[in-house]
């Protein structure tokens with residue numbers, strides 16, 4: 001049995017709920033010859049819908065490379081990259097772009113907002129890119145920005161916002177089209193400790209939903225408490241996983257507010 | 260997404276200004292120079308143009324342009340008149356003359372002598388006096404620009420006396436002749452008077468102007484005249500083109516104007532190309548982020564082309580307006596008389612502006628298309 005998402009791709013229901021991301025034996029190298037660097041060495045990784053999975057590990061161990069492969073913006077040499085039931089390695093570049101636009105959301109360390117666009121317009125970009133009219137796209141973006149505490153900041157431009165506010169706009173942009181998978185790379189690394197924590201709590205509150213898997217790359221141990229599951233990476237493989245039972249419970253508890 | 264692209268452009272006022280300035284600069288320069296170029300070419304044939312009643316010009320076989328006539332024997336007029344199919348034929352005289360005013364001002368002018376009897380060969384646009392006034396003793400008609408050249412600061416009036424090659428002439432009419440190539444001063448007088456001004460009365464027929472009988476093609480009559488007389492006979496249109504070609508071949512005008520136009524285009528490409536390159540460089544990370552989000556290359560291409568089209572259209576508009584303003588405000592200047600913005604030039608320059616913008620965009624476009632979305636996760 002399968003359900004069809006709003007954007008047309010058929011996702012096996014079981015996969016959507018159980019294993020939104022299933023990676024096996026991923027190999028990825030950079031460069032060739034003597035300069036060849038094996039970054040992913042047969043990495044296995046899973047992320048489930050309804051959960052927030054942290055990917056942690058020392059700098060340079062391959063976290064960003066792994067989520068780039070999972071996000072369909074970097075190809076790998078070997079392994080299985082199954083995302084929302086689709087094997088990404090079988091898709092063309094064009095199909096990958098369409099897949100990302102339909103199902104994935106990204107939050108970057110450097111925000112990467114368009115400086116000429118207001119917070120509201122920035123947050124609406126993925127919907128506009130999908131052909132929604134500006135008015136309707138901005139209505140939906142506005143609702144999300146409000147939930148992220150930016151009701152008074154919508155008309156401002158990125159340069160008029162603090163780092164934490166900019167990252168919240170970026171989170172709105174990543175979620176506005178209700179992706180089934182949200183990928184965040186070091187979302188707090190450019191922020192001070194306090195606004196980093198605020199952003200992560202908001203992210204947890206707004207992003208986690210039964211039909212959405214959230215992957216957060218971080219090496220900020222102060223926010224580990226927000227994870228449902230933590231995958232520890234070292235030297236290009238996932239070395240160890242841990243589950244945070246308490247968090248799962250609070251998450252179950254807070255479910256109604258996210259629907 | 261096109262709107263997003265335009266917002267990106269509008270968000271960077273400095274570069275937007277640079278881009279628009281670049282296109283406007285090229286447009287202005289190319290429009291203005293090309294129009295003046297065509298204006299000069301029009302001047303090269305304006306004396307031919309101003310003779311409206313005749314459609315066939317007869318001349319010595321060696322003559323290549325209206326600017327350099329060669330005398331015909333006066334018997335040729337009768338021979339042309341005798342050819343069947345010629346409705347009428349009249350003498351036409353053209354020479355360069357030195358004109359002096361009482362105040363001692365000296366100018367070079369074009370003297371045109373028209374048939375004493377019919378007065379055929381003057382334009383209709385008499386501003387003061389009339390064609391009949393040319394029948395009076397020592398009467399000449401002069402163009403307003405010529406009058407202002409001889410009498411600076413004065414408006415044209417009748418009755419003034421001047422000397423043409425030391426002989427007296429009275430201004431009996433003011434006629435709006437087109438600007439000529441060699442001088443701003445154009446003088447019309449009767450053929451008999453004109454030959455006195457220049458040659459002490461010796462007959463010097465420059466051209467015979469003829470008109471075919473109703474229903475006959477000027478080309479056919481021209482051929483017939485040439486065959487019967489051994490002279491050169493061409494239609495007005497042919498002579499006009501020959502006179503223009505002569506200027507194109509024998510002067511540096513095309514090279515000089517061509518160089519300026521080329522420089523205008525090159526400078527435009529340089530300004531627009533460098534500015535656009537900088538604009539894309541500044542936004543490369545943003546383009547990468549848009550790609551990561553899932554926006555296809557084709558749409559980024561559309562966005563970039565929309566930016567280019569926007570800049571091109573606005574820049575062209577400003578440039579064209581500036582060129583139009585130039586010709587509007589210089590219209591009263593006698594030295595620039597007859598120059599105007601040709602609609603054909605405006606259309607052609609729109610194409611040139613599009614090419615300039617496209618050429619300037621191509622390099623930057625490639626950078627947008629090849630930027631790797633994976634770079635968004637790196638620093």
Ligand SMILES: Nc1ncnc2c1ncn2[C@@H]1O[C@H](COP(=O)(O)OP(=O)(O)O)[C@@H](O)[C@H]1O
Pocket residue numbers: 030031037039057058059060061062063064065066
């Ligand atoms: N495009 C690339 N070319 C060459 N080396 C790269 C490239 N991207 C990443 N690397 C290298 O791969 C290793 C893992 O990088 P990365 O995945 O960014 O690690 P992390 O995100 O865990 O800090 C690093 O040594 C990095 O220098």
Ligand SMILES: [Mg+2]
Pocket residue numbers: 063064065185
């Ligand atoms: Mg990293």
